[in-house]
Amino acid sequence: MPARKTRSAPPLELRDACIVAAQQVIAERGIEHLSLREVARKLGVSHQAPYKHYPSRDHLLAEVMRRCFQGFAAHLDARPRHEDPELDLESLGLQYLAYARDHPLEYRLMFSTTWPESAAHPEIARDATHAYDVLRGVLQRMHGDAPEMRDTIELDALYIWSTVHGLAGVMNGQCLDRLELRAKVVRQAVRHAMDRMSAGLAGDPR
Amino acid sequence: MPARKTRSAPPLELRDACIVAAQQVIAERGIEHLSLREVARKLGVSHQAPYKHYPSRDHLLAEVMRRCFQGFAAHLDARPRHEDPELDLESLGLQYLAYARDHPLEYRLMFSTTWPESAAHPEIARDATHAYDVLRGVLQRMHGDAPEMRDTIELDALYIWSTVHGLAGVMNGQCLDRLELRAKVVRQAVRHAMDRMSAGLAGDPR
Numbered sequence: 001m002p003a004r005k006t007r008s009a010p011p012l013e014l015r016d017a018c019i020v021a022a023q024q025v026i027a028e029r030g031i032e033h034l035s036l037r038e039v040a041r042k043l044g045v046s047h048q049a050p051y052k053h054y055p056s057r058d059h060l061l062a063e064v065m066r067r068c069f070q071g072f073a074a075h076l077d078a079r080p081r082h083e084d085p086e087l088d089l090e091s092l093g094l095q096y097l098a099y100a101r102d103h104p105l106e107y108r109l110m111f112s113t114t115w116p117e118s119a120a121h122p123e124i125a126r127d128a129t130h131a132y133d134v135l136r137g138v139l140q141r142m143h144g145d146a147p148e149m150r151d152t153i154e155l156d157a158l159y160i161w162s163t164v165h166g167l168a169g170v171m172n173g174q175c176l177d178r179l180e181l182r183a184k185v186v187r188q189a190v191r192h193a194m195d196r197m198s199a200g201l202a203g204d205p206r
Numbered sequence: 207m208p209a210r211k212t213r214s215a216p217p218l219e220l221r222d223a224c225i226v227a228a229q230q231v232i233a234e235r236g237i238e239h240l241s242l243r244e245v246a247r248k249l250g251v252s253h254q255a256p257y258k259h260y261p262s263r264d265h266l267l268a269e270v271m272r273r274c275f276q277g278f279a280a281h282l283d284a285r286p287r288h289e290d291p292e293l294d295l296e297s298l299g300l301q302y303l304a305y306a307r308d309h310p311l312e313y314r315l316m317f318s319t320t321w322p323e324s325a326a327h328p329e330i331a332r333d334a335t336h337a338y339d340v341l342r343g344v345l346q347r348m349h350g351d352a353p354e355m356r357d358t359i360e361l362d363a364l365y366i367w368s369t370v371h372g373l374a375g376v377m378n379g380q381c382l383d384r385l386e387l388r389a390k391v392v393r394q395a396v397r398h399a400m401d402r403m404s405a406g407l408a409g410d411p412r
Contacts, residue, residue, distance in 0.1 A: 030236055112318065115380045125384040132385055154391040155398040158376065162399055166372020170364065174321045178331040179338055185360040192361040193368055196406035203405025 015053040017043055022064050027105050031113060034061060058116035062124055065113065068106040069127035075099050076134045085142035086198060092138055093164045093194055100168035111165065135160060142201075156201060163197050221259040223249055228270050233311050237319060240267060264322035268330055271319065274312040275333035281305050282340045291348035292404060298344055299370045299400055306374035317371065341366060348407075362407060369403050 021042040025034050035057050036050040043049075054060040079095035082088040100107045110128070118125060135157050143149040143156070167190060170176060176186065227248040231240050241263050242256040249255075260266040285301035288294040306313045316334070324331060341363050349355040349362070373396060376382055382392065 030238055032236055111375065111379055111381055113380075115384065118384055125386070128381060129385055151388075151391060151394075154387060155394060156402070158387075158391070158395045159399040159402045162372035162376045163369050164372065165375050166368035166370065169317065169371050169375060170368045173317055174319075175317055175334060178321065178324055178334055180331070180335075181360060181364075182357075185357060185364070188357075188361060189364045193365040196362070196365045196409070197402075198406075199409025200402035200404075200406025203402065203409060 014043070014045065014049060018050050018053060018060060019064055019067060022060055023105060026064075026109070031061075031109075036060060058121070061113075062116045062121035065109055065115070066121075066124045066127050068110050069124065069131050071103075071106065072099060072110060073127065073131035073134060076131060085138055086201075089138050089142065089160070089201075090194055090198065092135065093160070093197070094190075096164045097168055097171070097190065100165075101172055104172065107168070132157065132161075159200070160197065163193065167193050220249070220251065220255060224256050224259060224266060225270055225273060228266055229311060232270075232315065237267075237315075242266060264327070268322045268327035271315055271321070272327075272330045272333050274316050275330065275337050277309075277312065278305060278316060279333065279337035279340060282337060291344055292407075295344050295348065295366070295407075296400055296404065298341065299366070299403070300396075302370045303374055303377070303396065306371075307378055310378065313374070338363065338367075365406070366403065369399065373399050 018039050021039045022034055025038050025042060029038075036054060037047050039060065040047045040050050050060070054063065076092060076095055076099070079088075079091045082091055115121075115124065136153060139153045139156050139160070143153050171190065224245050227245045228240055231244050231248060235244075242260060243253050245266065246253045246256050256266065260269065282298060282301055282305070285294075285297045288297055321327075321330065342359060345359045345362050345366070349359050377396065
Protein backbone atom coordinates (compact mmCIF):
# COMPACT_ATOMS: atom_id res chain seq x y z
CA MET A 1 0.00 0.00 0.00
CA PRO A 2 2.68 2.58 0.88
CA ALA A 3 4.45 1.75 -2.39
CA ARG A 4 1.28 2.41 -4.33
CA LYS A 5 0.79 5.73 -2.53
CA THR A 6 4.32 6.78 -3.45
CA ARG A 7 3.73 5.85 -7.08
CA SER A 8 0.55 7.90 -7.37
CA ALA A 9 1.81 10.97 -5.51
CA PRO A 10 4.29 12.53 -7.98
CA PRO A 11 1.78 13.60 -10.67
CA LEU A 12 -0.27 15.50 -8.07
CA GLU A 13 2.85 17.14 -6.73
CA LEU A 14 4.00 18.19 -10.18
CA ARG A 15 0.62 19.78 -10.85
CA ASP A 16 0.99 21.95 -7.75
CA ALA A 17 4.72 22.48 -8.20
CA CYS A 18 4.01 23.97 -11.63
CA ILE A 19 1.80 26.61 -9.97
CA VAL A 20 4.50 27.56 -7.49
CA ALA A 21 7.13 27.66 -10.25
CA ALA A 22 4.85 29.74 -12.46
CA GLN A 23 4.41 32.31 -9.70
CA GLN A 24 8.18 32.43 -9.26
CA VAL A 25 8.74 32.98 -12.97
CA ILE A 26 6.18 35.79 -12.97
CA ALA A 27 7.67 37.39 -9.84
CA GLU A 28 11.25 37.19 -11.06
CA ARG A 29 10.96 37.78 -14.79
CA GLY A 30 7.51 39.17 -15.50
CA ILE A 31 4.42 37.48 -16.86
CA GLU A 32 5.56 37.67 -20.49
CA HIS A 33 8.28 35.15 -19.63
CA LEU A 34 5.80 32.58 -18.37
CA SER A 35 5.93 29.43 -20.48
CA LEU A 36 5.61 25.71 -19.78
CA ARG A 37 9.22 25.33 -20.95
CA GLU A 38 10.43 27.90 -18.41
CA VAL A 39 8.41 26.22 -15.65
CA ALA A 40 9.89 22.82 -16.57
CA ARG A 41 13.40 24.30 -16.51
CA LYS A 42 12.79 25.77 -13.07
CA LEU A 43 11.51 22.45 -11.72
CA GLY A 44 14.32 20.47 -13.34
CA VAL A 45 11.88 18.19 -15.18
CA SER A 46 11.62 17.37 -18.88
CA HIS A 47 10.10 19.97 -21.20
CA GLN A 48 7.17 17.66 -21.79
CA ALA A 49 6.34 17.00 -18.13
CA PRO A 50 4.13 20.06 -17.39
CA TYR A 51 2.01 19.27 -20.48
CA LYS A 52 0.62 16.26 -18.60
CA HIS A 53 -1.30 18.71 -16.43
CA TYR A 54 -1.54 21.89 -18.49
CA PRO A 55 -2.21 21.65 -22.23
CA SER A 56 -0.87 25.19 -22.74
CA ARG A 57 0.71 28.17 -21.04
CA ASP A 58 -2.75 29.77 -20.82
CA HIS A 59 -4.15 26.75 -18.98
CA LEU A 60 -1.36 27.09 -16.43
CA LEU A 61 -1.91 30.85 -16.07
CA ALA A 62 -5.67 30.28 -15.75
CA GLU A 63 -5.07 27.85 -12.87
CA VAL A 64 -2.63 30.28 -11.19
CA MET A 65 -5.23 33.06 -11.41
CA ARG A 66 -8.09 30.83 -10.33
CA ARG A 67 -6.19 29.87 -7.19
CA CYS A 68 -5.44 33.54 -6.49
CA PHE A 69 -9.15 34.39 -6.61
CA GLN A 70 -9.97 31.33 -4.51
CA GLY A 71 -7.43 32.30 -1.83
CA PHE A 72 -8.57 35.92 -1.99
CA ALA A 73 -12.24 34.95 -1.45
CA ALA A 74 -11.24 32.68 1.46
CA HIS A 75 -9.25 35.55 2.97
CA LEU A 76 -12.28 37.89 2.67
CA ASP A 77 -14.55 35.23 4.17
CA ALA A 78 -12.16 34.92 7.14
CA ARG A 79 -12.59 38.59 8.17
CA PRO A 80 -13.83 39.41 11.69
CA ARG A 81 -17.62 39.32 11.17
CA HIS A 82 -20.13 41.83 12.48
CA GLU A 83 -23.90 41.73 12.74
CA ASP A 84 -24.09 45.40 11.77
CA PRO A 85 -23.55 45.43 7.98
CA GLU A 86 -21.84 48.84 8.14
CA LEU A 87 -19.21 47.48 10.53
CA ASP A 88 -18.98 44.31 8.47
CA LEU A 89 -18.33 46.35 5.33
CA GLU A 90 -15.54 48.19 7.11
CA SER A 91 -14.07 44.89 8.27
CA LEU A 92 -14.27 43.63 4.68
CA GLY A 93 -12.49 46.75 3.40
CA LEU A 94 -9.65 46.38 5.88
CA GLN A 95 -9.35 42.67 5.09
CA TYR A 96 -9.17 43.53 1.38
CA LEU A 97 -6.43 46.09 2.00
CA ALA A 98 -4.44 43.63 4.12
CA TYR A 99 -4.54 41.10 1.28
CA ALA A 100 -3.34 43.65 -1.27
CA ARG A 101 -0.48 44.69 1.05
CA ASP A 102 0.62 41.17 2.00
CA HIS A 103 0.14 39.46 -1.39
CA PRO A 104 1.25 42.01 -3.99
CA LEU A 105 2.02 39.40 -6.65
CA GLU A 106 -1.33 37.62 -6.31
CA TYR A 107 -3.11 40.95 -6.21
CA ARG A 108 -1.42 42.11 -9.40
CA LEU A 109 -2.20 38.80 -11.09
CA MET A 110 -5.91 39.14 -10.33
CA PHE A 111 -6.35 42.79 -11.20
CA SER A 112 -3.56 43.95 -13.52
CA THR A 113 -2.99 40.93 -15.74
CA THR A 114 -4.15 40.16 -19.24
CA TRP A 115 -6.53 37.24 -18.72
CA PRO A 116 -6.29 34.10 -20.80
CA GLU A 117 -9.14 33.86 -23.33
CA SER A 118 -12.20 33.70 -21.08
CA ALA A 119 -14.46 31.33 -23.01
CA ALA A 120 -11.74 28.69 -22.72
CA HIS A 121 -11.21 29.27 -18.99
CA PRO A 122 -14.58 29.97 -17.35
CA GLU A 123 -13.25 28.77 -13.99
CA ILE A 124 -11.35 32.01 -13.34
CA ALA A 125 -14.48 34.11 -13.76
CA ARG A 126 -16.36 31.71 -11.49
CA ASP A 127 -13.86 32.17 -8.65
CA ALA A 128 -13.60 35.93 -9.28
CA THR A 129 -17.39 36.16 -9.05
CA HIS A 130 -17.33 34.26 -5.77
CA ALA A 131 -14.93 36.84 -4.30
CA TYR A 132 -17.18 39.64 -5.59
CA ASP A 133 -20.24 37.92 -4.06
CA VAL A 134 -18.74 38.44 -0.60
CA LEU A 135 -19.06 42.19 -1.15
CA ARG A 136 -22.51 41.86 -2.72
CA GLY A 137 -23.65 39.85 0.31
CA VAL A 138 -22.69 42.57 2.79
CA LEU A 139 -24.37 45.26 0.68
CA GLN A 140 -27.49 43.15 0.37
CA ARG A 141 -27.71 42.95 4.16
CA MET A 142 -27.26 46.73 4.26
CA HIS A 143 -29.78 47.67 1.56
CA GLY A 144 -32.22 44.77 1.92
CA ASP A 145 -33.26 42.52 -0.95
CA ALA A 146 -36.24 44.43 -2.35
CA PRO A 147 -36.15 44.26 -6.17
CA GLU A 148 -35.79 48.06 -6.48
CA MET A 149 -32.51 47.90 -4.51
CA ARG A 150 -30.93 45.46 -6.97
CA ASP A 151 -29.22 48.14 -9.08
CA THR A 152 -28.12 50.13 -6.02
CA ILE A 153 -26.46 47.03 -4.58
CA GLU A 154 -24.60 46.41 -7.85
CA LEU A 155 -23.60 50.07 -8.22
CA ASP A 156 -22.45 50.31 -4.62
CA ALA A 157 -20.44 47.12 -5.02
CA LEU A 158 -18.54 48.78 -7.89
CA TYR A 159 -18.15 51.96 -5.85
CA ILE A 160 -16.79 50.14 -2.78
CA TRP A 161 -14.53 47.91 -4.86
CA SER A 162 -13.16 50.96 -6.71
CA THR A 163 -12.46 52.82 -3.49
CA VAL A 164 -10.60 50.01 -1.73
CA HIS A 165 -8.82 48.97 -4.94
CA GLY A 166 -7.64 52.55 -5.40
CA LEU A 167 -6.67 52.84 -1.75
CA ALA A 168 -4.60 49.67 -2.09
CA GLY A 169 -2.91 51.05 -5.21
CA VAL A 170 -2.17 54.44 -3.66
CA MET A 171 -0.98 53.13 -0.27
CA ASN A 172 1.20 50.36 -1.77
CA GLY A 173 2.41 52.34 -4.79
CA GLN A 174 5.67 54.21 -5.05
CA CYS A 175 4.14 57.59 -5.86
CA LEU A 176 2.94 58.21 -2.28
CA ASP A 177 6.46 58.32 -0.79
CA ARG A 178 7.65 60.81 -3.38
CA LEU A 179 4.89 63.32 -2.60
CA GLU A 180 6.50 63.80 0.84
CA LEU A 181 3.23 64.04 2.73
CA ARG A 182 3.28 64.46 6.50
CA ALA A 183 3.65 61.12 8.31
CA LYS A 184 0.52 61.85 10.36
CA VAL A 185 -1.53 62.27 7.17
CA VAL A 186 -0.27 59.00 5.69
CA ARG A 187 -1.00 57.16 8.97
CA GLN A 188 -4.59 58.43 9.01
CA ALA A 189 -5.26 58.00 5.28
CA VAL A 190 -6.98 54.59 5.34
CA ARG A 191 -9.13 55.44 8.39
CA HIS A 192 -10.17 58.74 6.79
CA ALA A 193 -10.98 57.19 3.42
CA MET A 194 -13.02 54.41 5.03
CA ASP A 195 -15.01 57.00 6.99
CA ARG A 196 -15.62 59.07 3.86
CA MET A 197 -16.65 55.90 2.05
CA SER A 198 -19.21 55.05 4.74
CA ALA A 199 -20.54 58.61 4.70
CA GLY A 200 -20.85 58.40 0.91
CA LEU A 201 -22.79 55.16 1.19
CA ALA A 202 -25.17 56.69 3.73
CA GLY A 203 -25.81 59.76 1.55
CA ASP A 204 -28.58 59.95 -1.03
CA PRO A 205 -27.16 59.52 -4.51
CA ARG A 206 -28.36 62.34 -6.74
CA MET B 207 21.50 80.64 -41.09
CA PRO B 208 19.29 77.74 -42.29
CA ALA B 209 22.41 75.55 -42.51
CA ARG B 210 23.32 76.35 -38.94
CA LYS B 211 19.78 75.55 -37.80
CA THR B 212 20.00 72.19 -39.52
CA ARG B 213 23.33 71.43 -37.87
CA SER B 214 22.07 72.16 -34.36
CA ALA B 215 18.75 70.33 -34.73
CA PRO B 216 19.76 66.63 -34.71
CA PRO B 217 20.92 66.41 -31.05
CA LEU B 218 17.62 67.86 -29.85
CA GLU B 219 15.71 65.50 -32.06
CA LEU B 220 17.63 62.49 -30.81
CA ARG B 221 16.89 63.50 -27.22
CA ASP B 222 13.16 63.45 -27.94
CA ALA B 223 13.33 60.46 -30.27
CA CYS B 224 14.84 58.45 -27.40
CA ILE B 225 11.74 59.19 -25.31
CA VAL B 226 9.40 58.00 -28.05
CA ALA B 227 11.50 54.89 -28.66
CA ALA B 228 11.65 54.17 -24.92
CA GLN B 229 7.86 54.30 -24.69
CA GLN B 230 7.63 51.92 -27.65
CA VAL B 231 10.04 49.46 -26.03
CA ILE B 232 8.02 49.55 -22.80
CA ALA B 233 4.71 49.13 -24.66
CA GLU B 234 5.93 46.28 -26.83
CA ARG B 235 8.29 44.36 -24.58
CA GLY B 236 7.72 45.53 -21.01
CA ILE B 237 9.71 47.90 -18.86
CA GLU B 238 12.33 45.33 -17.89
CA HIS B 239 13.50 45.37 -21.51
CA LEU B 240 14.17 49.10 -21.49
CA SER B 241 17.87 49.82 -22.07
CA LEU B 242 19.81 52.50 -23.91
CA ARG B 243 21.10 49.77 -26.22
CA GLU B 244 17.55 48.69 -27.12
CA VAL B 245 16.54 52.32 -27.71
CA ALA B 246 19.57 52.85 -29.99
CA ARG B 247 18.71 49.69 -31.91
CA LYS B 248 15.13 50.88 -32.38
CA LEU B 249 16.31 54.28 -33.66
CA GLY B 250 18.98 52.78 -35.93
CA VAL B 251 21.73 54.85 -34.28
CA SER B 252 25.01 53.74 -32.73
CA HIS B 253 24.91 52.14 -29.29
CA GLN B 254 26.76 55.15 -27.92
CA ALA B 255 24.44 57.83 -29.34
CA PRO B 256 21.74 57.88 -26.60
CA TYR B 257 24.45 58.31 -23.94
CA LYS B 258 25.00 61.84 -25.21
CA HIS B 259 21.66 62.72 -23.65
CA TYR B 260 21.04 60.07 -21.00
CA PRO B 261 23.94 58.90 -18.82
CA SER B 262 22.02 55.73 -17.93
CA ARG B 263 18.84 53.75 -18.51
CA ASP B 264 17.45 55.24 -15.28
CA HIS B 265 18.03 58.78 -16.54
CA LEU B 266 16.05 57.94 -19.66
CA LEU B 267 13.25 56.31 -17.65
CA ALA B 268 13.20 59.29 -15.29
CA GLU B 269 12.72 61.65 -18.24
CA VAL B 270 9.96 59.44 -19.70
CA MET B 271 8.14 59.46 -16.36
CA ARG B 272 8.69 63.16 -15.79
CA ARG B 273 7.09 63.93 -19.16
CA CYS B 274 4.15 61.66 -18.32
CA PHE B 275 3.48 63.58 -15.09
CA GLN B 276 3.94 66.87 -16.93
CA GLY B 277 1.44 65.89 -19.64
CA PHE B 278 -0.93 64.51 -17.01
CA ALA B 279 -0.86 67.77 -15.00
CA ALA B 280 -1.44 69.79 -18.20
CA HIS B 281 -4.40 67.53 -19.03
CA LEU B 282 -5.89 68.07 -15.55
CA ASP B 283 -5.33 71.83 -15.84
CA ALA B 284 -7.20 71.81 -19.16
CA ARG B 285 -10.45 70.49 -17.61
CA PRO B 286 -13.66 72.50 -17.97
CA ARG B 287 -13.40 74.84 -14.97
CA HIS B 288 -16.17 75.71 -12.53
CA GLU B 289 -16.48 78.43 -9.91
CA ASP B 290 -18.24 76.00 -7.58
CA PRO B 291 -15.43 73.82 -6.16
CA GLU B 292 -17.74 70.79 -5.88
CA LEU B 293 -18.48 70.94 -9.61
CA ASP B 294 -14.82 71.62 -10.30
CA LEU B 295 -13.83 68.53 -8.32
CA GLU B 296 -16.23 66.45 -10.36
CA SER B 297 -14.81 67.91 -13.57
CA LEU B 298 -11.32 67.07 -12.31
CA GLY B 299 -12.37 63.49 -11.53
CA LEU B 300 -13.84 62.97 -15.01
CA GLN B 301 -10.74 64.53 -16.60
CA TYR B 302 -8.55 62.14 -14.56
CA LEU B 303 -10.60 59.14 -15.68
CA ALA B 304 -10.42 60.23 -19.33
CA TYR B 305 -6.63 60.40 -19.10
CA ALA B 306 -6.39 56.93 -17.56
CA ARG B 307 -8.67 55.52 -20.28
CA ASP B 308 -6.95 57.24 -23.22
CA HIS B 309 -3.33 56.94 -22.08
CA PRO B 310 -3.04 53.51 -20.46
CA LEU B 311 0.73 53.24 -21.00
CA GLU B 312 1.50 56.65 -19.51
CA TYR B 313 -0.91 55.98 -16.66
CA ARG B 314 0.78 52.66 -15.86
CA LEU B 315 4.20 54.29 -16.04
CA MET B 316 3.23 56.93 -13.50
CA PHE B 317 1.40 54.73 -11.03
CA SER B 318 2.49 51.11 -11.44
CA THR B 319 6.19 51.40 -12.23
CA THR B 320 9.24 50.96 -10.06
CA TRP B 321 10.69 54.47 -9.94
CA PRO B 322 14.35 55.13 -10.63
CA GLU B 323 16.26 55.98 -7.43
CA SER B 324 14.53 59.17 -6.28
CA ALA B 325 17.46 61.14 -4.81
CA ALA B 326 19.13 60.98 -8.22
CA HIS B 327 16.00 62.05 -10.11
CA PRO B 328 14.15 64.69 -8.05
CA GLU B 329 12.53 66.08 -11.21
CA ILE B 330 9.96 63.23 -11.39
CA ALA B 331 8.72 63.93 -7.87
CA ARG B 332 8.56 67.63 -8.70
CA ASP B 333 6.27 67.04 -11.67
CA ALA B 334 4.22 64.42 -9.80
CA THR B 335 3.70 66.94 -7.00
CA HIS B 336 2.55 69.55 -9.50
CA ALA B 337 -0.15 67.15 -10.75
CA TYR B 338 -1.18 66.44 -7.14
CA ASP B 339 -1.31 70.19 -6.43
CA VAL B 340 -4.15 70.54 -8.94
CA LEU B 341 -6.28 68.34 -6.66
CA ARG B 342 -5.05 70.09 -3.52
CA GLY B 343 -6.00 73.45 -5.05
CA VAL B 344 -9.62 72.41 -5.67
CA LEU B 345 -9.94 70.99 -2.14
CA GLN B 346 -8.46 74.16 -0.67
CA ARG B 347 -11.13 76.19 -2.41
CA MET B 348 -13.73 73.78 -1.01
CA HIS B 349 -12.46 73.65 2.58
CA GLY B 350 -10.91 77.13 2.85
CA ASP B 351 -7.33 77.78 3.89
CA ALA B 352 -7.70 78.00 7.67
CA PRO B 353 -4.74 76.23 9.36
CA GLU B 354 -7.04 73.69 11.04
CA MET B 355 -8.23 72.49 7.61
CA ARG B 356 -4.71 71.66 6.45
CA ASP B 357 -4.87 67.98 7.45
CA THR B 358 -8.41 67.55 6.13
CA ILE B 359 -7.32 68.89 2.74
CA GLU B 360 -4.40 66.45 2.64
CA LEU B 361 -6.52 63.51 3.80
CA ASP B 362 -9.30 64.31 1.34
CA ALA B 363 -6.76 64.60 -1.46
CA LEU B 364 -5.66 61.02 -0.72
CA TYR B 365 -9.28 59.90 -0.47
CA ILE B 366 -10.27 61.48 -3.80
CA TRP B 367 -7.13 60.26 -5.54
CA SER B 368 -7.73 56.72 -4.24
CA THR B 369 -11.33 56.71 -5.41
CA VAL B 370 -10.66 57.92 -8.96
CA HIS B 371 -7.49 55.81 -9.24
CA GLY B 372 -9.50 52.75 -8.19
CA LEU B 373 -12.35 53.65 -10.52
CA ALA B 374 -9.88 53.93 -13.40
CA GLY B 375 -8.41 50.53 -12.51
CA VAL B 376 -11.79 48.82 -12.20
CA MET B 377 -13.36 50.39 -15.31
CA ASN B 378 -10.29 49.81 -17.52
CA GLY B 379 -9.31 46.44 -16.04
CA GLN B 380 -10.23 43.06 -17.43
CA CYS B 381 -11.97 41.77 -14.32
CA LEU B 382 -15.08 43.89 -14.85
CA ASP B 383 -16.08 42.18 -18.11
CA ARG B 384 -15.80 38.74 -16.59
CA LEU B 385 -18.16 39.52 -13.72
CA GLU B 386 -20.97 39.79 -16.31
CA LEU B 387 -22.69 42.74 -14.69
CA ARG B 388 -25.76 44.25 -16.32
CA ALA B 389 -24.84 46.78 -19.04
CA LYS B 390 -26.99 49.42 -17.35
CA VAL B 391 -25.01 49.03 -14.12
CA VAL B 392 -21.67 49.36 -15.89
CA ARG B 393 -22.90 52.45 -17.77
CA GLN B 394 -23.96 54.15 -14.54
CA ALA B 395 -20.94 53.09 -12.47
CA VAL B 396 -18.80 56.22 -12.84
CA ARG B 397 -21.72 58.60 -12.30
CA HIS B 398 -22.81 56.67 -9.20
CA ALA B 399 -19.30 56.51 -7.73
CA MET B 400 -18.73 60.23 -8.30
CA ASP B 401 -22.03 60.99 -6.53
CA ARG B 402 -21.11 58.74 -3.61
CA MET B 403 -17.69 60.38 -3.49
CA SER B 404 -19.26 63.86 -3.29
CA ALA B 405 -21.67 62.68 -0.60
CA GLY B 406 -18.75 61.23 1.35
CA LEU B 407 -16.88 64.51 1.13
CA ALA B 408 -19.91 66.44 2.39
CA GLY B 409 -20.38 64.08 5.36
CA ASP B 410 -18.71 64.61 8.73
CA PRO B 411 -15.79 62.25 9.09
CA ARG B 412 -16.10 60.39 12.41
